Amino acid sequence: MSNLFAPHYQQMLVANITNEPNNLSANTVSEASDVNDALFIYRNNYIETGIRALSITFPTVLALLGEDAFRNIAKLYLIKHPKDCFDWADYGAMFSAYLFDIDALADTPYIPEVAELDWRLSTIERQQDIDFDADSFALLQNYDAAKLNFVPAPGLQVMNVYFPVQELYSLVHHASPEENEHTKAEGIKNLKILIHSAINNPVLRSIVLWREHYKALFEYCEQMPAKAFESMVNESSVEQVLASFGDDQAAMSQWLQQHIGTRKIYAIATRNKTT
Template identity: 25%
Template sequence: MAEDVMRPLTPDFRMQGSTSDGGSIQKLAESYIKPNELLSSADRLEIYNRQYWFRVMGAVAEDYPGVLAILGEEKFDQLVLAYLKENPSTSFTLRNLGSKLSHWLEGHPEFAPRRHDLLVDVAKLEWAYIESFDRASLSPLSELDISGLTAESQLSLQPHLQLLDLRYPVDELILAVHRETEPAGVASNAASEHKHKKLKRLPTMRRSVIRLAIHRLENNVYYRRIDREAFLLLLAIQEGATLGAAIEKAFSDSKLSAADQAEKIQEYFAHAAGLGWFCLPPDHSPTKL
């Protein structure tokens, strides 16, 4: 029955009439579900089948309100149905349903041919929001720890810190969506009604390189724009580079003077340290800094 309940719906969101090997769903339902005065065995199975899919599709909609706002309800539902057919639920939690959506979207421009890059950027940011909210927060380095760093030192970034190099200022779009969208409660009837809130006009998006640091502070997630050198520096640290190598990568083709670079580096570290972004690598102790 679980297999039948989780079988993908048709494009018009109805239960399929046959199994993958050509068997009759009607006969299959009759083998283990009794009809009643109002519903046949297949009718009763279809209720469970549709409700399962409306629930998982609703869960994705809750995590990706920006993608929904761009596509509109009909196209969004078709996209999620196609995505979940290729990436079915494999986890005990609905939280992980949309984990592959941004990557999957990169290979599926047919859902928004003219706004494909924008759609992918929005999906990346919305998943980064979830990751930032859920991931761990480790003890940050103290000012004393940071003052003792050398070019050979290695440090890590907080697990909740996400770095994105985007093609559109989608942070503005997502913030506009969040202002209009209230999170669904545990008693929500969204799964049974399968309706999405219609949003007002969204801000116009023009192509513009935006680099974001998405981080959590006091149980709130924030989007912070950073410049190219800061992004490259943080990314290199995140990838395991020594501090000297990370700084070299960040400023390898910079036109700033040595004095200006030094000022920038001091600014970046003061800013990141103030937000608690730096922590020790898992296999290091404070004495190794």
């Protein structure tokens, strides 16, 4: 048997896995006929493993679309965007953008935003852990705020959305089995109203995402807090972050107390660079 690691075999392997046409010679194809069955099995294993991995990373999308629709879309994505990373947990970065091109999702335009939320939550949960340092907040009283940084929670970030992704997420993950049918029906009715409003009168809203212990969390936030979080993520000084609130000292104090308490802010550190 010819060397299976020769370049033309590698070319055929990729072409067969992704089901793409190739320019292999007839002689090469003939030589490789004894591995066709193995390639077929390998391709099926690649597709099934990929679908399973995507369903773990995008559980909300899976629930909203249903298993059959999700499998079909995931399979197409796997073929168009072959895995190029070692860990399946790192695969799927382009999935939300890919969903914009799926004509069958025209009636569910919120799905790409939900997919982006799923992806961000998944990546946040795999961020390296850091220690909460309560003592470091004393630096706020003793140092110039221009020379200090906030240390955000692992993976803290801001996402902008048009659709009610928090409500859609809750519909899937936080539905109570004790809810009666009338309550469920009212919840779905209100959700449809929110989606209809987002389509006909789109308003951009901000969501802050972070990790508490090993659980990724998120919530809506208003304009000034969102601006402060974005400034913090960009490693602006404490002075610059707090300037997001202008002269509203009450809002600034509330933001600090609330988000130190909810551990979106893990510590205060002295700056090691100038701006």
